[in-house]
Amino acid sequence: MSGIHVSTTINGDAVEYVCRPGEVLLDVLRDRLGLTGAKEGCGTGDCGACSVTLDGRLVCSCLVLGAEAEGREVNTVEGLADGNTLHPLQTNFIKHAALQCGICTPGFLVASKVLLDRNPNPTETEIRYALAGNLCRCTGYDKIVRAVQSSAKQLAKDATKMKAKAERKKNKSKTKKKRA
Amino acid sequence: MRYEAPTTTKDAVALLHKAKGNAFVLAGGTDLLVRMKSDLVEADVLIDIKRIPSMQTITSTGGAFRIGSSVCGAEMGENKALVKAWPGVVEAANLIGSDQIQGRCTMAGNLCNASPAADSVPALVAARAKVVIVGPKGRRTLPVEKVVTGPGTTSLKKGEIVESISLPKSQAKSADAYLRFIPRTEMDIAVCSAGVNLTIGARGVIKKARVVLGAVAPTVVVVPAAARAMVGSKLDEATLAKVAKACEAACSPIDDKRGTIEFRTEVAGVMAKRAAKIAYQRAGGK
Ligand code: FES
Numbered sequence: 001m002s003g004i005h006v007s008t009t010i011n012g013d014a015v016e017y018v019c020r021p022g023e024v025l026l027d028v029l030r031d032r033l034g035l036t037g038a039k040e041g042c043g044t045g046d047c048g049a050c051s052v053t054l055d056g057r058l059v060c061s062c063l064v065l066g067a068e069a070e071g072r073e074v075n076t077v078e079g080l081a082d083g084n085t086l087h088p089l090q091t092n093f094i095k096h097a098a099l100q101c102g103i104c105t106p107g108f109l110v111a112s113k114v115l116l117d118r119n120p121n122p123t124e125t126e127i128r129y130a131l132a133g134n135l136c137r138c139t140g141y142d143k144i145v146r147a148v149q150s151s152a153k154q155l156a157k158d159a160t161k162m163k164a165k166a167e168r169k170k171n172k173s174k175t176k177k178k179r180a
Numbered sequence: 181m182r183y184e185a186p187t188t189t190k191d192a193v194a195l196l197h198k199a200k201g202n203a204f205v206l207a208g209g210t211d212l213l214v215r216m217k218s219d220l221v222e223a224d225v226l227i228d229i230k231r232i233p234s235m236q237t238i239t240s241t242g243g244a245f246r247i248g249s250s251v252c253g254a255e256m257g258e259n260k261a262l263v264k265a266w267p268g269v270v271e272a273a274n275l276i277g278s279d280q281i282q283g284r285c286t287m288a289g290n291l292c293n294a295s296p297a298a299d300s301v302p303a304l305v306a307a308r309a310k311v312v313i314v315g316p317k318g319r320r321t322l323p324v325e326k327v328v329t330g331p332g333t334t335s336l337k338k339g340e341i342v343e344s345i346s347l348p349k350s351q352a353k354s355a356d357a358y359l360r361f362i363p364r365t366e367m368d369i370a371v372c373s374a375g376v377n378l379t380i381g382a383r384g385v386i387k388k389a390r391v392v393l394g395a396v397a398p399t400v401v402v403v404p405a406a407a408r409a410m411v412g413s414k415l416d417e418a419t420l421a422k423v424a425k426a427c428e429a430a431c432s433p434i435d436d437k438r439g440t441i442e443f444r445t446e447v448a449g450v451m452a453k454r455a456a457k458i459a460y461q462r463a464g465g466k
């Protein structure tokens with residue numbers, strides 16, 4: 001069986017691999033690239049543990065072929081943290097104890113990130129619908145929903161702080177210019 | 181197995197036509213890859229149609245829409261003009277699966293998978309949508325209801341691919357709606373469903389209607405009697421009762437784990453009544 005050579009971008013890095021024609025992206029990520037964040041819960045698109053984004057769209061990597069990633073952009077849970085600094089979603093999942101065994105967590109994190117990018121201030125109902133494709137057998141969904149709500153609040157606060165900071169900087173340079 | 185990703189419809193048709201063994205068109209893959217994994221089908225060739233630009237876009241000319249066959253559900257939901265013109269078709273397509281599935285699943289796939297419970301099909305038929313099919317002998321256009329011939333079977337011939345689905349310009353004071361019954365809020369397959377498309381005239385009187393049921397027969401069922409009952413009315417209770425009766429009479433469902441014959445028959449009528457009310461309101465009726 002001949003392999004397919006694929007060039008793609010994963011979490012911002014150019015990546016190349018060879019995979020079998022029928023091999024799904026989830027297996028490529030886990031078994032060929034050592035990115036074991038995405039998990040296989042069902043393999044049939046029902047549980048969302050394998051969630052990643054493909055060109056910005058949330059998908060189940062168990063239902064995408066590795067070959068389909070050619071020239072596209074894949075983002076996985078591994079790309080969420082900024083170096084050693086966890087993403088607010090990650091810290092809030094920990095803070096709210098929104099995980100137990102952790103199998104579902106990477107999928108929930110990726111799906112929540114997509115939700116908050118699109119809708120920074122979701123209602124509880126919106127969160128529950130957006131995460132309806134992610135199943136958790138341990139934690140119960142309330143804690144997960146609360147973690148997402150807190151993350152939304154924190155991200156909004158961070159954004160206001162950043163804005164204020166930028167504003168101050170702008171004003172400073174203005175007064176400087178005036179003086180000059 | 182071979183994986184092919186042609187960039188033109190012509191190449192895709194040639195690949196499909198010449199393929200030896202079992203060749204499958206891969207659009208969103210949310211049905212096909214599951215069936216392959218469960219060993220229900222064995223594919224020798226997969227032809228991915230997501231690299232064909234004309235199949236990847238939604239275009240609108242003079243108010244009519246052309247939806248490429250590898251456009252995913254999420255993208256339809258993001259197209260404001262499409263949502264405004266055909267809210268029922270979009271809500272039907274968007275009911276399929278989770279957000280993850282929406283990022284991949286297509287209406288053309290939903291249609292060609294030929295499940296009697298396909299959500300988008302009753303809405304498409306109610307909207308009088310047409311399907312553009314390309315094959316070795318050229319292009320042909322079919323009304324959506326002529327594509328599925330029974331559970332799992334279609335009228336597509338060897339080498340033929342659905343290139344796009346087109347929706348006519350939506351008329352003034354017209355709207356469509358789709359409703360399905362499932363035992364929970366989300367993430368399930370229709371037990372029965374109804375798509376309604378109607379046009380109202382002066383003082384909110386219905387001028388034209390089309391009622392289509394899903395999951396109550398081997399293929400979707402158009403119910404002209406239900407549409408006739410609506411025309412000339414403002415959807416009063418007596419009319420709605422007639423609509424439900426006509427729908428019940430058109431059902432020939434199966435008994436299975438999702439629902440009994442009696443349940444499906446009765447609830448199909450209820451879905452049709454409720455979908456009609458939603459469409460009526462959307463069209464501006466009070
Ligand atoms: S492993 Fe992909 S959805 Fe469950």
Ligand code: FES
Binds near residue numbers: 098100102103104135
């Ligand atoms: S924490 Fe175990 S499945 Fe969610």
